[in-house]
Amino acid sequence: MGEARACEVSAVETFAEGLEQDGAAVRAALTTPWRDAQAEDQITKLKLLKRQMYGRANFDLFRRRVLLTI
Incomplete structure (x- = not known):
């Protein structure tokens, strides 16, 4: 330093x-032994799905895909 x-x-x-x-x-x-990698992974998956679904379907379909993916 x-x-x-x-x-x-x-x-x-x-x-x-x-x-x-x-x-x-x-x-x-x-x-510390704690890491946030699992949470970051879930957030990344959610953002990817959101980008794929943008402008294509309503919230119900998006919600269903999220629940089936995660």
């Missing part, structure tokens, strides 16, 4: 300062 703050590249210095300010959150993200 010291090298990043002293490198004289403003983007790197700003990034290092932000990491230091949010130190507790960064440590928690790196050390």
